[in-house]
Amino acid sequence: MNKKSVDVLIVGAGASGAAVAYALADLGLNILCLEQGEWIDRSNLPSTKKDYELHRYNKFSCDPNVRKLPQDYPINSENSPITPVNFNAVGGSTINYLGHWPRFHPSDFRVKSLDGVADDWPIDYETLSPYYDLNSRIMGVSGLPGNPSYPPYDIPLPPIPLGKLGNTLAKGFNKLDWHWWPSDTSILSRAYQGRNPCVNAGTCDLGCASGAKASVDLTYWPQLLQKGVQLQTNCRVREITIQPNGKAGGVIYFDPDGQLQEQKAELVVMACNGVGTPRIMLNSKSKEFPDGIANRSGQLGKNLMFHPLSGVVGLFEEPMEGFKGPMACSIISQEFYETDPSRDFVRGYGLHGGRFTTPMTFALGGYGLDNLMPWGAEHRRQFDEIYPYCAGLTIVTEDLPLESNTVTLDSELTDGDGIPAPKINYQVDENTQRMFAHGAARAEEVLLAAGAKRIVSSGGDVWWRAGWHLMGTARMGTDSENSVVNGWGQCHDVKNLFIVDGSIFVTSAAVNPTPTIQALALYVGDSIKKNQNLLF
Amino acid sequence: MPFLVRGEFKIEHSLVFSLVKCFKFGCVMKSAPSKKNLWNSEQLFILNEILAQLIPSGAAGKIPSAAEFGVADFISQKVENHPELKQLFAQGLNYLEDLLRQSGKTAAELSDEEWIAFVSLLEQSQQSFFEALLRSTYEGYYSESTIRPFFGLSSEPTQPEGYLVTSDDPMELDRMLEPVRQRGVCYREC
Ligand SMILES: Cc1cc2nc3c(=O)[nH]c(=O)nc-3n(C[C@H](O)[C@H](O)[C@H](O)COP(=O)(O)OP(=O)(O)OC[C@H]3O[C@@H](n4cnc5c(N)ncnc54)[C@H](O)[C@@H]3O)c2cc1C
Ligand code: SF4
Numbered sequence: 001m002n003k004k005s006v007d008v009l010i011v012g013a014g015a016s017g018a019a020v021a022y023a024l025a026d027l028g029l030n031i032l033c034l035e036q037g038e039w040i041d042r043s044n045l046p047s048t049k050k051d052y053e054l055h056r057y058n059k060f061s062c063d064p065n066v067r068k069l070p071q072d073y074p075i076n077s078e079n080s081p082i083t084p085v086n087f088n089a090v091g092g093s094t095i096n097y098l099g100h101w102p103r104f105h106p107s108d109f110r111v112k113s114l115d116g117v118a119d120d121w122p123i124d125y126e127t128l129s130p131y132y133d134l135n136s137r138i139m140g141v142s143g144l145p146g147n148p149s150y151p152p153y154d155i156p157l158p159p160i161p162l163g164k165l166g167n168t169l170a171k172g173f174n175k176l177d178w179h180w181w182p183s184d185t186s187i188l189s190r191a192y193q194g195r196n197p198c199v200n201a202g203t204c205d206l207g208c209a210s211g212a213k214a215s216v217d218l219t220y221w222p223q224l225l226q227k228g229v230q231l232q233t234n235c236r237v238r239e240i241t242i243q244p245n246g247k248a249g250g251v252i253y254f255d256p257d258g259q260l261q262e263q264k265a266e267l268v269v270m271a272c273n274g275v276g277t278p279r280i281m282l283n284s285k286s287k288e289f290p291d292g293i294a295n296r297s298g299q300l301g302k303n304l305m306f307h308p309l310s311g312v313v314g315l316f317e318e319p320m321e322g323f324k325g326p327m328a329c330s331i332i333s334q335e336f337y338e339t340d341p342s343r344d345f346v347r348g349y350g351l352h353g354g355r356f357t358t359p360m361t362f363a364l365g366g367y368g369l370d371n372l373m374p375w376g377a378e379h380r381r382q383f384d385e386i387y388p389y390c391a392g393l394t395i396v397t398e399d400l401p402l403e404s405n406t407v408t409l410d411s412e413l414t415d416g417d418g419i420p421a422p423k424i425n426y427q428v429d430e431n432t433q434r435m436f437a438h439g440a441a442r443a444e445e446v447l448l449a450a451g452a453k454r455i456v457s458s459g460g461d462v463w464w465r466a467g468w469h470l471m472g473t474a475r476m477g478t479d480s481e482n483s484v485v486n487g488w489g490q491c492h493d494v495k496n497l498f499i500v501d502g503s504i505f506v507t508s509a510a511v512n513p514t515p516t517i518q519a520l521a522l523y524v525g526d527s528i529k530k531n532q533n534l535l536f
Numbered sequence: 537m538p539f540l541v542r543g544e545f546k547i548e549h550s551l552v553f554s555l556v557k558c559f560k561f562g563c564v565m566k567s568a569p570s571k572k573n574l575w576n577s578e579q580l581f582i583l584n585e586i587l588a589q590l591i592p593s594g595a596a597g598k599i600p601s602a603a604e605f606g607v608a609d610f611i612s613q614k615v616e617n618h619p620e621l622k623q624l625f626a627q628g629l630n631y632l633e634d635l636l637r638q639s640g641k642t643a644a645e646l647s648d649e650e651w652i653a654f655v656s657l658l659e660q661s662q663q664s665f666f667e668a669l670l671r672s673t674y675e676g677y678y679s680e681s682t683i684r685p686f687f688g689l690s691s692e693p694t695q696p697e698g699y700l701v702t703s704d705d706p707m708e709l710d711r712m713l714e715p716v717r718q719r720g721v722c723y724r725e726c
Contacts, residue, residue: 047695051679107724114726124726144709149722159709161701167712174715179722182709189703199698209695323689324699338724359687360678364671372670375590376652384594388688 006032009265011237014092015514016501016521017271018220023525025227036236037071037089045207053360060206062096063465073415080426082306084275084467091217096205098328099213100512101141101184103132108509115339115346118401121506122478122487131519139214140192143184149334160189165320165391166330169353172450178335185329186214200325238419239284240268240293248497254417267496274470274502278407279422294491299484301408303401303472305508308428308462310436312443313392314452320391322356345434349397349510356390368466395439397432398510401472428462469513474503489524496535500524574612579629581643583608589655590673599686602677610676628665
């Protein structure tokens, strides 16, 4: 069935889909967003239930292969040491993300010129800076201005409390005379725009019932609906159509009743994240594009980047209260962030001092891991003598783009509508492994300087269920031979098709990506506004 | 014995547990499987002994063991909801029953040390079952809200109350950050 054509069709109602809609919403355009998930029920989130931790291993897992909800699609990650995680709902993965909110550094956009690796971005920090600021105000960001590892910028709200754990780690950094700073967070330290402040519940991945954590169903979407943007939930896009004139015609999708529908549009914007977007584009095959729409470069689905993570944990004399406060946020150190030629790796990493974890997750190996802890007397000892006294640091490494790290379509596995599932082929780069070794040794030094009696867990394997950050699979570039979109998110090969999620990252930096994803989506929206003559 | 209320995994405190106790303390009870439980009373007795070894009680008995929390009921429910686990658990329990038979003792006669040896054997020779059992035990045990206060957490859901964390005194924070500021800008201009 054909429906009335819309001006702008956005696929995905997560972080980036909401931001691009915001930038376009004041033009009087007819904007429709199709989202495969639905609105979440805030009165019924796991964090309001007594058995809240159990939901982390069930229907509120960050892993779609565990959740298996009808709106989820499976992901084949047999050939990867890291599995991508997400959430499929209005709000996308901001429903279960952890709200850590660092920006990229200016140098992150210039890696080729500065360090001779990967490629420079076609845009720079300065261009994105006003969009970072605008997004901070819409999301409601807390933090302390004046961090010497960035050019100056404003932050709407004061920082969240460091807590006992953060204060302890900070002392360690100071002893070593290393950089640290209170984390920027998209979590409210004060009431803001009708939302309540954080109550330090410590279960941000289980949905923030108090509404302190900025998920876009709370921040952007109410404004967007008021501005007339239409949102249709439970609608899963199967493919983008192509017209004889080489322009995208719209999409074919499954409606809430599972019926196939066609939606025509003047402009199609993909916002399904770094795995979901290449999946649907690879599935959009035609005579013009036998390898997936807008894929003449062959780069679609390549250069997948994750930020491989690992952690080091120290044992302290006093209880560290690691279950209190936002899970991933307290302090961040960027002492080892910028390239230093004296090290055996290029680029760098961050040491993130989040909080510790809740008992069930400790027993099951930690957040992002699947290593059951010992049973019997040793189990008792670890709970009584270790668990309460732990504080750790996470090593967040910059992942460099490798063509061999890919998202492709699985030949057998499909979602509930029969759309092929994404298949991940990924290996941790050698450069990253050297960063891990360096980072683990530095993290141990900090923990010991902070007063740890000993190290109870030292680096080790990369975390498995921690493919939180999905980047690089439809990268930006000025050269249409080796990139999918140009400097403002427009596909080189299909002028009215745009991508606004982490797929378009050229490199990954060594920080959580969402502030940059959303700043980019706002920038792309603004650029569409300014360059309407170049759209068709 | 706290009754089990587990949100969406809510289970009635079934007959099973009293059966198990009865079995353990020697009343004559022919296998009388509860309608809520997959296993007969002997299997349940064995399972509970194993659970008591997986997470033993602590703090001189103040922290209950996994057997004392009715984790067996939780596991039974889980297995029922995950058909792929049924076969695995059936095999695992058979294996344990065989071990018991070979020992020439009744379940009630085995000492703690002997049960520990059983668990070690299980871990080595029935890896998939053992992993599924251990995982389910941890899930069942730590979703019991009354266990959390032993480790400093509230027994209440984390929302809406949350936890009190005192805000940092801005002057003190400034003082702590002074050395970081002193070192000056640490990003590359470009
Ligand atoms: C557990 C976890 C912790 C995280 N912590 C942090 C953090 O602390 N800081 C940070 O910066 N980032 C964090 N992230 C990452 C962050 O959530 C993502 O970067 C961000 O949400 C990406 O935005 P997006 O718009 O690209 O995709 P998403 O937010 O994932 O949204 C994509 C949307 O598209 C929809 N969609 C996909 N395919 C289709 C289709 N075929 N048809 C219709 N709809 C479709 C999905 O349902 C989804 O709603 C975390 C993520 C997770 C899962
Ligand atoms: S710690 Fe704060 S942000 Fe996280 S869930 Fe609790 S209230 Fe929300």
